[in-house]
Amino acid sequence: MASTVLIRDVLKQSRARQQPVISFEFFPPKSEDGERAFFDEVLPQLVALKPHFCSVTYGAGGSTRDKTLAIVERIQRQHGLPAMAHLTCVGSSVAQLRQIVQQAEQKGILNILALRGDPPMGTGGFAPMPDGFRHAWQLVRLLREMGDFSIGVAGFPEGHPECPGGKRADWDFLIQKIRAGADLVITQLFFDNADFWEFWEYLTQHGVQVPVIPGILPILGLQQVLKLTRLCQARIPSSLQRRLEELAGDEEGSIEFGIEYATRQCEELLRNGVPALHFYTLNRVRSTRQILTNLRLI
Numbered sequence: 001m002a003s004t005v006l007i008r009d010v011l012k013q014s015r016a017r018q019q020p021v022i023s024f025e026f027f028p029p030k031s032e033d034g035e036r037a038f039f040d041e042v043l044p045q046l047v048a049l050k051p052h053f054c055s056v057t058y059g060a061g062g063s064t065r066d067k068t069l070a071i072v073e074r075i076q077r078q079h080g081l082p083a084m085a086h087l088t089c090v091g092s093s094v095a096q097l098r099q100i101v102q103q104a105e106q107k108g109i110l111n112i113l114a115l116r117g118d119p120p121m122g123t124g125g126f127a128p129m130p131d132g133f134r135h136a137w138q139l140v141r142l143l144r145e146m147g148d149f150s151i152g153v154a155g156f157p158e159g160h161p162e163c164p165g166g167k168r169a170d171w172d173f174l175i176q177k178i179r180a181g182a183d184l185v186i187t188q189l190f191f192d193n194a195d196f197w198e199f200w201e202y203l204t205q206h207g208v209q210v211p212v213i214p215g216i217l218p219i220l221g222l223q224q225v226l227k228l229t230r231l232c233q234a235r236i237p238s239s240l241q242r243r244l245e246e247l248a249g250d251e252e253g254s255i256e257f258g259i260e261y262a263t264r265q266c267e268e269l270l271r272n273g274v275p276a277l278h279f280y281t282l283n284r285v286r287s288t289r290q291i292l293t294n295l296r297l298i
């Protein structure tokens, strides 16, 4: 088996060369046809853009457990692209999490995004298993104990919506995850860079040195943004909402606008020194490719 490249090393090498790292996020397709289309059409086109790494989500409630690992393993094997498996605490005891981590290691998967996770829609709030973890930092600690993994965690520039103490209290919990052993942070999507800068400044002032990677959503249209922000509670700036409402029903215009919006967002982030960009590709090619072309990163 080829040795697995650790994403923390990819980030370190690119930082030394002052090159931004580009990563793509995928979700496991639901059907066999979807999976075929993903591997035969979508993935080769996205790999051709030469991202430095990618990540594969873990379905709500742990619903894609086996698929996530299988897809990560196949991407690494077929394309030699370092890939990170998302892993959540939902619906798994600590013993089961240990087993999944062992399976991952056997498949040569050493890059893991350690998450608490969300339960499936409509099943109420997060409830830990009686013998499971309540928070992501516990999963980070388990991974650190179990092997030499490169561990990512989620960060929330607007604060995590459930945190009763507000965004700074949530950012302190993020710092706890980093102290438990995380070596990179990937953020929730956000539409106003001012939110990211405030978050970044807070972390920097509190001694965080691991790379903090902004998560970028290429907007496809009003309905998509409303649906995603209902789930993750990210704020839609009023000027953005107005523009998307004007474009409602104009699919082409909305996609072009989304490309332009993300390009401007990324330009400003890169100008001010972010080490990397993480694209929520939604298993689509066009917008991500055009944004990277606009940024002259391909």
Ligand SMILES: Cc1cc2nc3c(=O)[nH]c(=O)nc-3n(C[C@H](O)[C@H](O)[C@H](O)COP(=O)(O)OP(=O)(O)OC[C@H]3O[C@@H](n4cnc5c(N)ncnc54)[C@H](O)[C@@H]3O)c2cc1C
Pocket (backbone or CB within 6 Å): 056, 057, 058, 059, 060, 061, 086, 087, 088, 114, 115, 116, 117, 118, 134, 135, 136, 137, 154, 155, 160, 161, 162, 163, 164, 169, 170, 173, 176, 177, 186, 187, 188, 189, 215
């Ligand atoms: C980049 C990214 C990728 C994602 N991928 C997936 C995925 O593949 N599958 C999926 O199901 N979900 C995914 N999510 C969503 C994520 O699982 C949810 O947002 C979840 O609600 C929080 O996960 P977390 O890892 O941040 O949890 P935690 O860090 O445990 O935080 C959860 C809540 O608990 C609070 N908290 C944290 N530590 C403590 C503590 N010690 N004491 C008290 N309160 C605390 C936090 O402030 C927060 O409100 C992703 C999110 C991001 C940003």
